[in-house]
Amino acid sequence: MYAPTPESTGSSVDDRPAVERLRHGDRDALTELYQRHGASVYWNAYGVLRSRPDAEEMTADAFLTLWTRRREVQLYGVSVLPWLIVTVKNLSRNRLRANQRRTADSLDAADPPSARASAEELAALDEAMALVREVVDRLPAVDQEIFRLCLVEELTYKEAAAALGLKHGSVRNRLSRMRTRLQSELGPRS
Template sequence: MTGVLLGTHLPRGVTRWQDAAMAEPASDADLLAQAGRRAEAAFGEIVHRHGRPLYAVAYRWLESPADAEEIVQDAFLLLWRKRARVVLVGDSALPWLIVTVKHLAANRRRARMRREQHERRARLEPRFADLDDERGAVADLLRRAFAALPPLDAEIARLCLLEDVTYAEAAARLGLTEGAVRNRLSRARTRLRRSIDEQGTEDAP
């Protein structure tokens, strides 16, 4: 499924659900039951109905617009993947979505707290103090390159590149999806290479 956006925006190429045969608006259960080419348009109607209240719930938990939007998108993606077997309360997907958003947001908040604790410890404990001069110069180059990354991207890069943690393990620790870890790590690698190259050029005699 194409990316889900908040508010009145629907998946790319998807129009609002319309069915002239229905006198009343279709229930969420009816929309999730649609198949084939009608499925994405029907799901887009669910996004339109529930995107804003879900964003409000996520924001109350995380107090970050970017994190709240990402959590809501992850919740809709989970609903899309599980739509054939999800059990709704009545005919509305909203209760299921709210529970999912709260669960994802709680994971993200715990991961944020663990990351902040790790960053505090890292500031108090020199990580490269025992290296010789040559290795210390390389370590300093890496430290500066990592410091230039956004905190979450730096933590993903540290886990996956320095500690050799798998995507799945990093996602579980940080309260992200594996897809988010892959995308952020790809961007982090590009920025690290660019930063190291630029620093190497500046330090060259």
């Protein structure tokens, strides 16, 4: 039977030194915090999503958000765990809403057989998506997250801004610049 230790729950561990190192770009500090709090963050995500793969992804996203917002994170007390739990629950609720919208959309948009794409069209689409992934992979991490949240998971600017701890206008402006960049890099090809 698993008996949590104070270190595994983060209840009596002072995270302030690790968070301070994190603020200065120390990736080992992020690893340390993940080892210390990853299980708690995961189980909070799982409690909302009831899906192991989604909970694992939201746990990773919570720690990515911690990394991208490391200079702004404010601790209340000595642990970063409350901040991580609020973050992962917000991300998980956003994912849950996106999953529910996707399910509803797929039920509403059942295409008749005549509307299905041909093999050539699917191959062209695959090639275009590979090019988009290439461009997106070169974007800064925060822009990649905005791309994923807004264009893949179909969150609103406001929802994406809340998940990333950014302002609504910042998300909108970054997404607009991304679209312009994608259009210029993926424009007509000879």
